[in-house]
Amino acid sequence: MTDEEASTPVRALVFDIGGVLIQLGNPSELFGLTGDTEDFLARWLHSPSVRDFERGAIDAETFARRIVMEASLAYEWQEFLERFMAWPGSLFPGIAELLEAIPDRYQRALMSNTNDAHWRDGGLAAQLEERFELRFLSFETGLLKPDVDAFRHLASVLGHSPAEIAFFDDNIANVQSASSLGFRARLTRGASGLEVALGELGVLSAK
Secondary structure, three states: OOHHHHHOOOOOOEEOEEEEOOEOOOOOHOOOOOOOHHHHHHHHOOOOHHHHHOOOOOOOOHHHHHHHHOOOOOOOOOOOOHHOOEEEEEEOOHHHHHHHHOOOEEEEEEEEEEOOHHHHHHHHHHHHHHHHOOOOOHHOOOOEEEEEEHHHHHHHHHHHHHHEEEEEOOOOHHHHHHHHOOEEEEEHHHHHHHHHHHOOOOOOOOO
């Protein structure tokens, strides 16, 4: 913990969804990939089609048709979409209890690059909506991590300085972007990693 962190209280906790709170399916198995899964995911994250879908600019069918063509998948867009909808799973074991243990003094928010299909029809809203005061979902805001505008918007709406906001994500690029703006960003995955990070920030011990 830096000297600035030690002298500045955390006021808001902001959580990514997939990989931090929610378990994700194995993309290699889910999408029937035969090549380099890491390479596929790296290209996926930077694909204009994915960015358009996650910022709410195109619908699910358009997105699925584009991805099937771009990735040369061996099945039609309807099957891809069915597989895609099964990607998000349930909360990591222990996450529900961990969230309940966070004192009420902390503002809690979600911040995720996601889409309306996963949020509404894929079960994310049912699992998370009532657990958080605010949400910053890319398909609603039109802003994507790791773009700095997404984090500036976050701080503006929360009404806190970046140093007062703790941000938890499983993607190093997002963590680095948030850190560059002064957020107290932590790379975490699942309940055990999140518990360690919350403990280091003094959140779980706060009364």
